[in-house]
Amino acid sequence: MAAGPKAPQYLIFETHTVYAGDTGSLAELGPGGRVVTGMQDSTTLLVDADGRFEILLAPQRPAGHIGNFIVTTSKAGDTAGYVVARVLFHDWEHEVSPDLHIAQIDSDATHPAPLTPSSTAARIRRIGDLVENQMKFWNEFYDVVLEAHGDKNGDGITFMPRNELNAPMPANLATGGGQCTNVYSGGTYDLGPDDALLIELSAPVKPAYLGFHLSNLWGESLDYANHVCSLNGFQTEPDLDGHLRYIVTGLDPGVPNWLDTAGHSQGFLTVRWTYAEPPAELPTATVTLISRDEVRKHLPETTRTVSAAERREQIRIRQQHVQRRYRQY
Incomplete structure (x- = not known):
């Protein structure tokens, strides 16, 4: 078979009643606040020979329809206004990246109503509302719900543990789970100049994606194009016992599964396993929590050394991928 572009590892489409954060209120995390009416992922997607x-x-x-389908109304009568596509590489x-298009049936060759001063003003006000609401929602979410900056509810602990991970749990809209097929584990890191974290993951059931x-600490991804501050299941090298062992630290320890803090001594740790x-x-x-100088003492003897040339190649691949990914849209 001739070599060519590969499809992404995993795709999922979900229909939501609310786009996360648009309301500006944490109430959308409560029962009925944001409803997922339907979904379809790549494990069941019907794809033709041309992809x-x-x-x-x-x-x-519709009666007689047997193709790919997502319902936009829940059994309780909630109606979705958004379709959310997630592409996992x-x-x-x-x-x-897939080339995605949305078309309203029976609207071909029609045009929208002309803009007027009042309709234009309404759209601009809506943009302003969304910007303000998104800022308010996500700042409050990380500060109050995830307690990224300390205990907020007075129970003496923080929802996201320091230099630790929560026990993996299935996605939950109440805690910000953004994809219904995910299992999440999260925490924060707080590292001194000579510190490192050894993180060991084991999945008895193989996921579709890791x-x-x-x-x-505001949930913004680090510079993953120019630093190895993220790794997926394809990029991670398992040990002989099947476990995945990662090292989180600021300087390259010369081991395969290094996550670079990219100059951030504090931040979030987020692990996602995807299961259809x-x-x-x-x-x-x-x-x-270990000493950065003793990383090798905590890893299997079979752990290989990653050369500077290999690390540069990792960065080359990442930079080119990110350019391609975001040039699509």
Whole structure:
């Protein structure tokens, strides 16, 4: 078979009643605040020989329709106003972004009503509202819900543990779970100049996707194009016992699964495992604070050394992938 572009490792389309953060209120995390009416992921997606697919979105499946379909109305009567597509890449060198288009049925060759001063003003006000609401929601989410900056509810602990990870749990809208097929584990890191974290992951049930990334304390991803501050299952080298061992620190320790803090001594640790169906057994995660000088003492003897040339090649692949990914849109 001739070599060519590869499809992404995993795609998922979800229909939501609210786009996360648009309301500006944490109330959208409560029951009924944001409802996912339907979804379809790449494990069930019907794709033709040319790699093309169509998904019909409607309140109910039309009689006789047997193709890809996502329902936009829940059994309780909630109506989705948004479709959210998530594209998860494994092989950053060869996987390419899909070319996505949205078309309203029976609207071909029609045009919208002309803009007027009042309709234009309303749209501009809406943009301003969304910017303000998004800033308010996410600042409050990280500060109050995730307690990124200390205990907020007075129970003496923080929701995101320091130099630790929460036990992996299935996605939950109440805690910001952004993809219904994910299992999440999160925490924060707080490292001194000579510190490192050893993080060990084990998944009894193999996921469709694994991603581990670092971000700052406001949830913004670090510079993943120019630093290895994220690794997925394809990019991670497992040990002989099947466990995945990562080192989080600011200077390159010369081991395969290094996550670079990119100058941020504090930040978030986020691990996602994606399962098309709920796994019979959840993954596990452990974190150990160690000295950066003793990294090799805490890793298997078979752990190989990564050369400076290999690390540069990692960065080359990442830079080119990020350019391709965002040039698509």
